[in-house]
Amino acid sequence: MVLLSAAIAVYALVPLGYVVTETISAGWDTVTTLIFRPRVGELLGNTIALVLISVPLCVLLGVAGAWLVERTSLRGHKAWALLLAAPLAIPAFVNSYAWVSAIPSLAGIFSGVLISTLSYFPLVYIPVAATLSRLDPALEQSAASLGLGPWHRFFRVVLPQLRLAITGGALLVSLHLLSEYGAFAMIRFDTFTTAIYEQFQSTFNGAAANMLASVLVFFCLLLLLAESRTRGNVRYARVGSGAQARATRLALRHFQWPAQLFLAALTLLAFGLPLYFVARWIVQGGASIWQRAELLPALLQTLGYGVSGALATTLLAFPLAVLAVRYSGWLSRVLEGANYISSSMPGIVVALAFVTLSVHWLPTIYQTAFLLVAAYVLLFMPRSLVNLRAGLAQAPVQLEEAARALGKPPLLAFLRVTLPLTAPAAAGGAALVFLGVVNELTATLLLSPNGTNTLATEFWALSSEIDYAGAAPYALLMIALSAPMAYLLFSQSKKAAGQ
Amino acid sequence: MVKLRLKSTATLAIALTTTLVLSACGGASNSAASGSDSDGIVVYNAQHEELTKAWADAFTKETGIKVTLRSGDDSALSNQLIQEGKNSPADVFLTENSPAMTQVEKAGLFADVNQDTVAQVPEAYRPSTNKWTGIAARSTVFAYNKNKISADQLPKSIMDLATDQWKGRWGASPSGADFQAIVSAMLELKGKDATSAWLRSMKSNSKAYKGNSTAMKAVNSGEIDGAIIYHYYYFGDQAKTGENSKNVSLEYFKNQDPGAFVSLSGGGVLSSSKHQKQAQEFLKFITGKTGQGILQTGTSFEYPVASDVAANTKLTPLNELDAPQVDPAKLNSQQVTDLMTQAGLL
């Protein structure tokens, strides 16, 4: 098992290794001419500005939403809690498509900020809301008894405890911003990822694409470092076994309507607008848009890749999770680190690495479903791993030992005790991987076998030809597949908080 | 107890069958994709998917030979073919523009085009080497918003767009192979320095769109006054709803201007193909009466180049466009990409 895990970890570092070797083998001259040029500066400016503006906005919206829903007398807070997580069901590039339908001239940095903020703020909202709902109100009550007013309590007691949730969410948002292609390409906003894809269109895997990838990877690693620095050594507090007092909700009084208005506007822009425009195109397109011969194969292939990606990822994540939970040592730390790094690699970099490596060294798997699923495994492993770890924590090794003492060989003990106990968490992780595969665009475009189209790539092909009506059924199907997964993520986060 | 055992057995069974079914699916799609164990052919297709699908469907109907498409852009696919080399699963390569064909030809990856096919295509629309052939043609145009500029305000040459007068007023899709083909013609006609200078001013003068359709849509909405695109985007949209082109008019530069460049779409058979016969047949089919007829009557609005098929009557005939004479073999895509990368357009 250790060997298998080590193999998986080495595998996880393939894209990083690819970028590093390409950069080194390109030679210093090529590197300098391709990296230190105005275009890279421009992309750098765009990317940095995007991260610097969108991430704080996402944090602001996410924390404000979570706080309103969890800690105030907001009317209908249960419905709002779900609605604020709903934008997760809309892939960012579908969101972009809807906004371009609404305002065709949308372009540039502020459109990028608008769309990415609306698409990604739930990534902050969900963990913060989950943590808030689990936070022991006794702390706030003690603070109140020490004479702190509501605002001071929020900033001095509550906010510091949300730090992990906020930095974690912010990291996720940043990584999404760095790796998003479709949403930004549609509004003519150039980031490293869109530029790499353009280079790919012109040169397949030319040196310029690789150099841009190395800068992008450098950025991702920088973000990881920054996040682990701010996270520090803080640990989640263990939730006591005793019943926890309910938090008192702050009375909103005359802020009730402004709060309702704010949430309504946010939900309308992030969720209502995309839904409306997808629906509008579907109505305009009429019956003919459903008669495309590619629609059904695309749906089936998406489902096939989604399911096999989810299964393969979950199966391979199992030994890693077991190792991480049950044997803490340098090895499991290294494994986890490797996985952490690979999770930050944008799909375009992973795809570029896989295309190049397979075409030269492994022609037998080149352009096969196997290679694409292998890329999915690498891209979405952390989603599965995080869930499995939480699940395994619910199935302590003592239970398996008890089964062995009752005469069950180790494998049977695992199958009859640990597996059923971990199953819900594994299913949750698998659902998230499925969600990722359904909405994946860049790696699928580069790696898919001949004749393969998924909902995402078909949607992309049609919307690139500005056949917005033709693309609408694909958007609708993606939303329909994503919605249950987003709901699952939302409900799981409530349970997993505190672990 | 019994129930419990049943339950766990069922779970295992479900897991196992799912895995089996999936691996079976994977195997099936693999073999279909590689096309090696059937008589079907794999076409690396940079042409508009709709057009190639129309060709492929008609071809399959006539011959029974299945066609699997891998779609992409000219240069991505040509570079991909070069990297794949002898291992390439591709049998046929179709492009929108000729530079990518030339690139693959230089890499020595094409087989000779069959004499039957060569005989169907006039000399002007194929390279002298006969390693590939023209399959269709398209003309560069300046698409402008007729509500914003009048005919006398139009640029006389594509080179005029580099002047300050046009700053911020025009657009193109520089990452696309179409535009890069136009630049390669400019490079051939005007030389490296002039082209490089033009590209640099383009970086500051123009707006970059992803795709010609999007650029035309921006012209239509008045976001920009004009765009360098190919002619058929306009006619294609007009034939549908006209929603993205109702305010658009086309200007042909003529006068053998680089901006009057007529780009040749190419097709060739890979020498590594294990289905030489079927692949050659496909090439012959699309340059034949039926294949070229699809260009005449279909919705692609590209110019037919072979088998004496006339263009769609809505189009200005090819011989009236006064296009510059450019030898397709001399168009250099690599240098174009380098120049555009240097200019910061890529």
Next chain:
Amino acid sequence: MSAEIAASTDRHLEIAGATKAFGSTEVLKGVDLAVAKGGTTAIVGPSGSGKTTLLRIIAGFEAPDQGSVSLKNSVVADAETWVPAHRRQVGYVAQDGALFPHLTVAQNVAFGLNRRGKAAGARVKELLEMVSMDYAYAKRHPHELSGGQQQRVALARALAREPELMLLDEPFSALDAGLRTATRRAVAKTLAATGVTTILVTHDQAEALSFADQVAVMRDGRLAQIGNPFVVYTRPADRATAEFLGDAVILDAWLEGSLALCSLGGIPVRRPPAQGRVQLMLRPEQIRIAEGGPIRGRVVETDYFGPETTVRIQLDPLPIDPAKPVDPHQPKGGEIIAIRHWNAMLARPGNELALRVVGEGVAFPYQ
């Protein structure tokens, strides 16, 4: 030779020279232990002493680095042999019971059974009765049971396969005080009824002394002492063992022959380890308040506990015999000791008391 073989035939478990290290931490440093068939052994020691690791090695969850483990005279673990846990016929009850949360009580108990259907149901009922659990609980899930009930179900589950050796890993430590004693009694009774050889690991010396007929004191990866509860309590092998097993009064003493001279007078010592200066250990209950006598002390402080009072007494300095020359190393005495007494009225701070000692003391070499 023949005597040794005869002695080993009724040995159920034998561990010889077992060592175990986790990374650079040596957890077991060479442990030898023999447990007789049908006996009850408590392995007791402070946390980190290696007792749980020893139990896990017996169960087959860990392999010893060196040494061997034999069950009923056949080796189950040494350098060549390894019998995994599920083939050792050993019952095991974990600290928190380790009931499978996804199964009901009945399913938990039936987990190790090879029977199915009605036969299994009858056996489950029988087992639940054995641990005094009502059959009505059979359909419940573990989280619907109290801690004591969970432990009893865990025991029933472990008994289901009729193991010949039962291992209990601190099974009562998670229970609160009242429940703990009751559960311990119930478990002890059940185990005694089945006649299974039992090994209990605990850090609670009272539990070890009351539960087992053999106590093995473990400290720092070694067995410090093995013997019956009375012997290890009254005659501990060293000071640390003495203090671990219960309250101890330690006095500086001067040993001559088998008589130790200290602040409490001359105390007989069995098997003196040395002569001259030693440390003398007495259990507080050996020191009684007397009507009168030469040994005197003054009450410094008292702690009232209801049935008993802890009395801290400042002893008078050592009465030195003028007939003998004073050795420079001879202790001066005058320590403060703590004893217990039932009568709080007798022991008021400042009171002068006469004391006497019952029984023998244990002497340890002076450190």
